[in-house]
Amino acid sequence: MPTKPPIKVALVNDYEVVVTGLLHMFANYADRVRVVKLVAGREIRERVDIALYDSFGQPSADTPAVEGVLRNPLVARTVVYTWNFQQALVRRVTTDGVSGYLSKTLPAHALVHALEQVHAGKMVISPAPKAANPTGGNWPGREEGLSYRESEVIALITQGLPNAEIAQGMYLSPNSVKSYIRSAYRKMGVVRRSQAVSWGMRHGFSSDYIRFDPEDVQPDPDGS
Incomplete structure (x- = not known):
């Protein structure tokens, strides 16, 4: 019986430590999720099944950056990954076209399962988290004791x-x-x-210009 190919996921966030934390969460699920490398501040440039928009460092989850991901024809579905579950915000972004709204308190196995449900065409909205901090991942200042x-x-x-x-x-x-x-x-x-x-x-609170090695990304035709 043929196995399903892994879901191709782009991690959208401009903080290296945040993205690295997500990569660690997905490390044991390579047969189910394949992460696409990105350069900070640039659009997704290859077809992906899901863009996982991590809201860390953004003033809100309904920013123009999310709208840009939603308009990208290379992105099949967009999922917001956040701790902010104000109902007005959830309604706004789901009305705008987001396919999932997932809590940062989800453990890795639950996050992967939720992404698979979104990929299958379901709208997935996590329950509002009871805890303020995620169970996985990372963020600037964590080692210094910041929540x-x-x-x-x-x-x-x-x-x-x-x-x-x-x-x-x-x-x-x-x-x-x-x-x-x-x-x-x-x-x-x-x-x-x-x-x-x-x-x-x-201490890493300024967003990164280059998230991964420059060799991983082809330069723009105009040299920018």
Whole structure:
């Protein structure tokens, strides 16, 4: 009996440590999932069954970046991978055409199973997570003790976003954002925003220009 080919999945995120964590999660499922290498900040350039859009470092899961993936004719289906399960956000992105909305609290086997269901044509929406941190994967600042949400806030601060935009994009109250900032600052040993940005730049919170080796990617015809 012939076996099914693995699902071809593109990991869409501009942080090397995040993508590496996902690669480790899929490592034991090579017969079911084949990951496509990407260059940070560039469109997917080969046909894939699923684009797994990791929302880390994005102000929201309904950003223009998601719309760009949805419009890409080389992507059969798009799945958002996130901890943010505000119902208004879930409704918005699924209405826009996302085929799945998966929680970062899913263990690897459950994530692979969900992707297989999406590939089979089913809309898959995870239950809202009860825990704030994923069970697998990785994120900048984890080794320094930052929780996932603290790390997300520091990533957006490093990008230069003010608290109001962070709160709006993450669907958090301004007081919740301030609470995450205070707890993160204590762990980072900083007291000012400028210090936090400098710390973030030194600890992997600026998105990567090149995610994989340059030899893996053909240059653009115009040399850019």
